Amino acid sequence: MVKKSAEKEKARKPNMREAILFAAEELFSAKGFNAVTVRDIAQAAGANPGSVTYHFKTKDELLLEIYRRHCKPMNLRRAELLAAAKRVRDLQDRLEAIVRAYVLPAFSSGSDLAGGGARFTRLRAIMSAEGNEVTRRIIAQTFDDTSHAFIDAVHDSLPHIPRAEIVWRSHFLLGALYYTLVTPERVSRLSRGDSDGADAGDAIEQLVKATVASLQAPALDRATPSPRRSAPPTKSLAGDGHAPK
Amino acid sequence: MVKKSAEKEKARKPNMREAILFAAEELFSAKGFNAVTVRDIAQAAGANPGSVTYHFKTKDELLLEIYRRHCKPMNLRRAELLAAAKRVRDLQDRLEAIVRAYVLPAFSSGSDLAGGGARFTRLRAIMSAEGNEVTRRIIAQTFDDTSHAFIDAVHDSLPHIPRAEIVWRSHFLLGALYYTLVTPERVSRLSRGDSDGADAGDAIEQLVKATVASLQAPALDRATPSPRRSAPPTKSLAGDGHAPK
DNA sequence: ATATCATTTGTACTTTTGTACAAATGATAT
DNA sequence: ATATCATTTGTACAAAAGTACAAATGATAT
Numbered sequence: 436m437v438k439k440s441a442e443k444e445k446a447r448k449p450n451m452r453e454a455i456l457f458a459a460e461e462l463f464s465a466k467g468f469n470a471v472t473v474r475d476i477a478q479a480a481g482a483n484p485g486s487v488t489y490h491f492k493t494k495d496e497l498l499l500e501i502y503r504r505h506c507k508p509m510n511l512r513r514a515e516l517l518a519a520a521k522r523v524r525d526l527q528d529r530l531e532a533i534v535r536a537y538v539l540p541a542f543s544s545g546s547d548l549a550g551g552g553a554r555f556t557r558l559r560a561i562m563s564a565e566g567n568e569v570t571r572r573i574i575a576q577t578f579d580d581t582s583h584a585f586i587d588a589v590h591d592s593l594p595h596i597p598r599a600e601i602v603w604r605s606h607f608l609l610g611a612l613y614y615t616l617v618t619p620e621r622v623s624r625l626s627r628g629d630s631d632g633a634d635a636g637d638a639i640e641q642l643v644k645a646t647v648a649s650l651q652a653p654a655l656d657r658a659t660p661s662p663r664r665s666a667p668p669t670k671s672l673a674g675d676g677h678a679p680k
Numbered sequence: 681m682v683k684k685s686a687e688k689e690k691a692r693k694p695n696m697r698e699a700i701l702f703a704a705e706e707l708f709s710a711k712g713f714n715a716v717t718v719r720d721i722a723q724a725a726g727a728n729p730g731s732v733t734y735h736f737k738t739k740d741e742l743l744l745e746i747y748r749r750h751c752k753p754m755n756l757r758r759a760e761l762l763a764a765a766k767r768v769r770d771l772q773d774r775l776e777a778i779v780r781a782y783v784l785p786a787f788s789s790g791s792d793l794a795g796g797g798a799r800f801t802r803l804r805a806i807m808s809a810e811g812n813e814v815t816r817r818i819i820a821q822t823f824d825d826t827s828h829a830f831i832d833a834v835h836d837s838l839p840h841i842p843r844a845e846i847v848w849r850s851h852f853l854l855g856a857l858y859y860t861l862v863t864p865e866r867v868s869r870l871s872r873g874d875s876d877g878a879d880a881g882d883a884i885e886q887l888v889k890a891t892v893a894s895l896q897a898p899a900l901d902r903a904t905p906s907p908r909r910s911a912p913p914t915k916s917l918a919g920d921g922h923a924p925k
Numbered sequence: 926a927t928a929t930c931a932t933t934t935g936t937a938c939t940t941t942t943g944t945a946c947a948a949a950t951g952a953t954a955t
Numbered sequence: 956a957t958a959t960c961a962t963t964t965g966t967a968c969a970a971a972a973g974t975a976c977a978a979a980t981g982a983t984a985t
Contacts (some may be wrong), residue, residue, distance in 0.1 A: 450882060451962080458794055466811055467714065467810045467811070474942085483963060488944055488945075489961095489962070489963075492944090493944075522717035560809060563809075563863055564806045564858075565810065566712070582870055583870065587737070597874075599871040602867055602870045602875060603871075603875065603887075606877070607852070607868050607887065609859060613858070613859055614855025614856075618806060629842075630847060632851070640816065641845065641848040642848075642852065645849050645897060648896065648897030649890035652889055652972060696933080718972080719973095728935075729974090730974090730975090739974090813961085
């Protein structure tokens with residue numbers, strides 16, 4: 436092994452494989468999977484359609500590779516932030532930190548290219564909307580652990596809310612997050628220019644604030660007829676048994 | 681007179697145009713626009729592909745026709761409910777009624793077939809995610825008025841919150857609504873069976889509750905026009921970069 | 926019944942799609 | 956240089972797409 440040859444190898448070519456991955460991610464996250472052709476991707480990457488087949492046998496495999504690229508780093512980042520958030524003493528601050536730990540990596544994963552986190556999250560949003568069969572499995576497999584960790588952390592901060600309600604509200608958070616990344620211009624339009632929906636900083640702050648408030652809302656709790664009763668909610672709802680499917 | 685035979689014939693082939701519309705709506709709202717072929721639609725409707733071309737010149741036109749079907753009734757329903765909500769005296773109740781007026785028609789429009797409202801809303805969610813050019817215009821044209829009316833009504837109930845922030849939170853509501861209709865099974869999965877994400881009644885109640893709470897959250901507070909500061913101490917983590925007011 | 930109209934059917938045409946594959950190209954090691 | 960390997964290119968092909976259109980069918984009015 437010669438060092439120089441290794442260095443040369445790095446600078447040797449602009450790495451077409453990466454260019455294709457990047458172009459595919461951009462196109463998929465903008466137009467969905469079915470609306471983008473292999474030829475579109477090749478052209479955007481400055482490559483030949485045959486090169487796409489060479490590096491990633493099929494279009495499905497290309498999509499999967501994009502997911503493999505992003506899932507682990509994003510979840511790692513979330514786990515780090517969540518661990519830090521759990522150590523926050525003040526309960527209110529802790530809840531906000533937990534939510535932020537969930538939201539922040541979705542907008543910008545540190546390791547990747549500029550805007551990589553937001554782009555990948557938008558991709559997930561679109562794939563989830565399209566009901567893409569290829570990604571549904573990997574999404575559930577990769578992100579459910581993270582989601583459970585997040586939900587449990589919130590539940591620890593708000594033990595009086597049944598876990599199922601926290602699930603609902605976390606679900607709403609993810610939906611809001613997705614929609615903001617998919618249609619930011621709607622915010623700009625409806626606010627008549629007072630807000631920029633594409634401003635990630637603003638979006639994060641607004642999302643965190645709104646989500647913390649929604650999480651803190653009293654439980655729905657249909658079992659109790661009187662709203663002024665401050666009795667603890669029924670424990671049976673938050674059972675820890677796992678239901679077989 | 682051959683009324684009898686005519687009736688029998690009609691009962692056998694009850695308006696193919698409607699059947700095609702229904703099949704198309706179902707398929708589009710399940711798999712998106714690009715993943716569904718004209719042949720898929722024809723087969724689901726028990727029709728010949730040529731019949732689709734006959735009734736709706738193109739695939740785009742078919743999609744547009746679906747929108748024309750639903751937009752007006754749904755917005756009418758929303759306007760009715762909103763007008764009624766505005767007359768509620770109690771401020772807290774009024775806010776909840778307003779949110780409910782926005783959410784309810786999205787789950788079930790009264791005039792249509794069973795589940796028609798939810799199906800059409802899911803369709804809008806997917807089209808919005810796919811960035812469908814055909815529907816983008818009609819969506820903005822048809823729903824922006826309703827959205828503005830809703831936002832203004834909320835703003836009247838919460839005058840101390842800047843309108844732009846209400847826009848953000850309404851946007852989150854719509855995102856949460858969309859996502860719940862698109863991926864209800866995720867709620868069931870993460871709640872380990874304690875909740876059924878596909879239960880429209882539960883979804884509505886959870887969504888209304890969470891949204892009311894998020895709307896009532898104190899303003900994020902950049903250069904705010906309202907000098908009132910009786911809210912709990914706000915976090916200064918949020919870096920306020922710009923004030924375009 | 927016959928004529929007239931609306932609808933349905935069958936088929937075919939033109940593009941576009943994903944993917945395969947042989948040849949061309951370029952780099953590295955010997 | 957020559958051989959070996961990885962990559963890129965060009966092309967082709969079978970399948971699937973949207974849509975057009977003539978013929979067949981069915982219903983209604985006269």
